[in-house]
Amino acid sequence: MLSSRHARSPFRNGKSRLRPLAAALLACVAASAQVRSRAGNPVAASPEAIARGEKLYGSRCAVCHGRDGRGGEAPSLHKSRVVVLSPDRRFFEVVKSGIPGTEMPPLPGPDEPVWQIVAYVHSLAKPGMGPPVPGDAQAGREVFTRAGCVRCHIAEGKGGVTGPDLSSIAIQSSTAEIRESILDPNAKVPPTFREVSLRSRSGQTVKGMLKNDDNFSVQMMTLDGELRTFLRSEITGFQMERESLMPAGLGKGLTPEQLQNLLAFLDRQRAPFLKSQIGFQDY
Ligand code: HEC
Ligand code: HEC
Secondary structure (H helix, E strand, O other): OHHHHHHHOHHHHHHHHHHHHHHHHHHHHHHHHHHHHHHOOOOOOOHHHHHHHHHHHHHHOHHHHOOOOOOOOOOOOOOOHHHHOOOHHHHHHHHHHOOOOOOOOOOOOOHHHHHHHHHHHHHHHOOOOOOOOOOOHHHHHHHHHHOOHHHHOEEOOEEOOOOOOOOOHHHHOOHHHHHHHHHOOOOOOOHHHOEEEEEEOOOOEEEEEEEEEOOOEEEEEEOOOOEEEEEHHHEEEEEEOOOOOOOOHHHHOOOHHHHHHHHHHHHOOOOOOOHHHHOHHHO
16 A cells, blocks of 8 residues: 555656656766867866967967967968867867978877967957956946046947947957057057048148048048038048047056956957947948
């Protein structure tokens, strides 16, 4: 009597049916973990690994692929399918084995340094996939406001439009590139943010940024953020300024801690859609 009730107890029945299920589930989890470790980089999320990878990259790869990975004698790694689109394992194998018949040498020895290099190159070429940049993003937001960045840049939905929208900066540029933009604004100025001086036939000079230009007209945004169109026939010419509109002293005036916090704040800007990508008419 007792034993038959016991036998029908849902617990016992459940257990006997669940045991193989649980075992199958466990096997599944184990298998997928194995697949993951076979496909993915075991050190991908570690800032220490990336730092070690950076050193190794500098001594083993930079001569040919350039210090920033943008190419030199060898192709740019930022545009490489192997780096940007293939599974981590494929990139690992290319680095480990080299590419026979080309200048690309193998890197024999233990796997870990190779994974570290893979992690570092990914942090350059696939920004936004790496671990969060260390620093106090909250304090960085304050630096962004107090140093005046917000006058010219949009972040978190507010700011000026003299400089590029920074809402997605972390998925467009690596932290090293962002740091360079802040410390040395003249290093790289995108054409649509170049300052131009335009002279009209009536003798007027207008300063702003050249946003569009075709055979008939020139569109520029003045420094007040007003979009103006000039017919080619109305102007006598325009001159590109050499210096960036972004003041070079701003970044250099920050303490290392303020800069790090600012980089952490900018690293959190990962908006998937950017207004300016829809078109500058939107301004
Ligand atoms: C002596 C020069 C040299 C060195 C050092 C070197 N490479 Fe290369 N690498 C090349 C060349 C050249 C190619 C292009 C080979 C080809 O023609 O397919 C290449 C190709 C690659 C590719 C494939 C690119 C693609 O999409 O086809 C990757 C990834 C790569 N290298 C990564 C590295 C890494 C990481 C290191 C450092 C561990 C490194 N390389 C060191 C010369 C070099
Ligand atoms: C007077 C306007 C102005 C101020 C203030 C300013 N910037 Fe800029 N910034 C620009 C312009 C214009 C560009 C584009 C030209 C260039 O890259 O130098 C730019 C470019 C940048 C870029 C590169 C963006 C990209 O798409 O690659 C970053 C990052 C940046 N600024 C951050 C900052 C930070 C952080 C501050 C505050 C410390 C700041 N800016 C202050 C005008 C400004």
